[in-house]
Amino acid sequence: MKRIFAVAMSAVLMGMFLVSCSGEAASTSADASSIQNASASGTYSTTLADIQEKGELVIGLDDTFAPMGFRDEAGDLVGFDIDLANAVCEQLGVQATFKPIDWDSKELALSSGTIDCVWNGMSITPEREEQMSLSQAYLNNKIVIMTKEGVTVNSKEDLANYQIGIQAGSAALEAVKADEIYSSIQGNLTEYPTYDEVILDVQAGRLDCMIIDEVYGGYKNAKMGQVFSVSDVDFGDDLYAIGFRKSDTELTQAVNDALNVLIEEGTAAEISKEWFGEDIVVKPE
Template sequence: MINKFIKKVLIVSCIATIGVNLVACKSNKQESVSNKDEIVIGMDDTFIPMGFKDANGETVGFDVDLAKAVGEKLNKKIKFQSIDWSMKESELNNGNIDLIWNGYSVTDERKQNVEFSKVYLNNRQVIITLVDSKINTKNDLVNAKVGAQNQSSAVDAIEADGDIMSKFDGGNVITFETNNDALMDLEAGRIDAVVADEILAKYYINERGKEKYKILKDDFGVEDYAVGMRKGDTKFVEEFNKALDSVIDDGTGAKISEKWFGENIVAK
């Protein structure tokens, strides 16, 4: 009798557990962003010039302006939310944010976890020198003092490019806290070249004076920036891409780019 009672309790417990799991699975399924009036964009608010807090604490940047323009085309409110950038895909898929939009590079690994919009910026790891420098190609970096931002993708790109780093003066990259610091040392003649994201480089060069620098044709690799959305939300991806195309086609994207970089670098 006791055994029968225990069996009944176990069966009821199993059914209850299955029911809870089914409800949980159902609740974890996010609705399409197409159905929302407000879009929450996750960002690292220290990433100059894409999205950052200015001296007044306002969220500004190229991506911020572009997101607002796309939001107008979609007739949706835009909210920017600071997140731990290392947790961005989890924040997206848990429904805490609706988009990842802050200099987000397209990679095969990320394609497994998110839907990507069309590419809106093409990025390279560029080589920057002073305008009168004798360095004109990557091969000219032999015995040169080369700088880059500490723990940046520029350093990773240099290290991945064969044994070229071993041929630099000192056999290493000279690292700086910021790209601006690196450009200051370049101007002062303490280093011969800087390797940096083209997007960031163009911003800082525009701020410091474009006439001082030249960007070589050679580079240390290319990457694309796009917007990350929840996997499977193909309806919103299509709507988003149409809105983004509209912002680019009507010239708004070019104006935003010229504001931040001094030229139009938006991908078509």
């Protein structure tokens, strides 16, 4: 205990000496430490000016979520959200920097300061409205049930007869948990890290069906030659938004303003038609 106290006192004296030698350097170091600690706790604010000063907006995404943001055959990031984010960042005068994250830990990546926002087909939910500063809704989606050949789902109750796949941390999972049917199908529901793994297991017959975002499931199904059927039963509409730290309301509004410019001039509609064959961008009220 005495040795620990002596070491501590030495550290204090050394710190006082360093301050006396270079007050400016010590102050800068303290400021940096303060910023780092605030970043880790998620309590500080990042403004448009901060983003413009560093010259980039760091965007967290699941890089397997086609057609929102995913890797093409060359390994490059492509997708609707990639194109829209690049266009928004051009409006803001910064570069879009995309950072793949664990989608199930997106809130931690955001609050720790690893990324500036989450932008990758993220659905608006009450929990996310509580945890994040969300942009306006920018895309319309739906949570659907897709089945392998020979499986028919005419009602949610039918799901109790089948093995179901779903992505962990997804809006689809939240929608299912909020539905009264969840208690009946919980034992048949398997969570996967990514939807690609879900799709592979349905295709291989290890699962009977999956509950999935329509934009993603429809895109993958079309690429695979329509190997899955889409049930007439669904878990409701689903709107996409961009998530920022709760304190970053000014940055959220700046992105909203840039989005609205792209919507008004027709650029957002052009990007939507390129990826979905139609304009499904949500217009501001």
